[in-house]
Amino acid sequence: NAGVTQTPKFQVLKTGQSMTLQCAQDMNHNSMYWYRQDPGMGLRLIYYSASEGTTDKGEVPNGYNVSRLNKREFSLRLESAAPSQTSVYFCASSGLAAGGTDTQYFGPGTRLTVL
Amino acid sequence: GENVEQHPSTLSVQEGDSAVIKCTYSDSASNYFPWYKQELGKRPQLIIDIRSNVGEKKDQRIAVTLNKTAKHFSLHITETQPEDSAVYFCAAKGRAAGNKLTFGGGTRVLVKP
16 A cells, blocks of 8 residues: 555745645545645644545635545645745545544655745 | 644753653543654654543553643653654644644654764
8 A cells, every 4th residue: 555645746836836736545534634834833734625525624725725536536726826835735644434543644745845 | 623732842852861742732522632753854654642531552662641631641752762853743633523633833852862
């Protein structure tokens, strides 16, 4: 099992450009999450999806949109990137289909720089 | 919503000594409290967790204690080693659906050889 995978690993954008960060999990988890981590800071929730077909805002949703494409995939879109969105973005998933667990497993992260 | 505060923000200990990190949470209905370790440039990884029906849990050199009345929980690392140097995050799961976690601000631990 690959666990949680993210693409790309690194990205540089110019202000105003758009891009989509991709996340996929192969653990049959119901819930998926997008976080951002600024230098020396903790993890802040951007959006989450409790189950396939649902999405909800987290702590810092402004400037972002998400799509839960299917049970495996959860993408994060920046429509018009701003320098304040320079950060490391982590995707995570949790919740086995049978039994259930609260544990969140994180992907390797995408390091995004907006110039 | 849930609010989690973590102290200290940095912690320097001598190899072999113990390290203690404390977190407080605001939502009395929170029922799950994981701790994550993040090495430089890596993803956060779960090291131990505790549920609200348990007061203490231990795994080799690490232990977590929970005081529901006071709404705080702590991470204890004994016999620290240089490889314990990392940033540690506490988190709490509040009332909301989706297993949503609220994270503390992190503690940078440096173990000096």
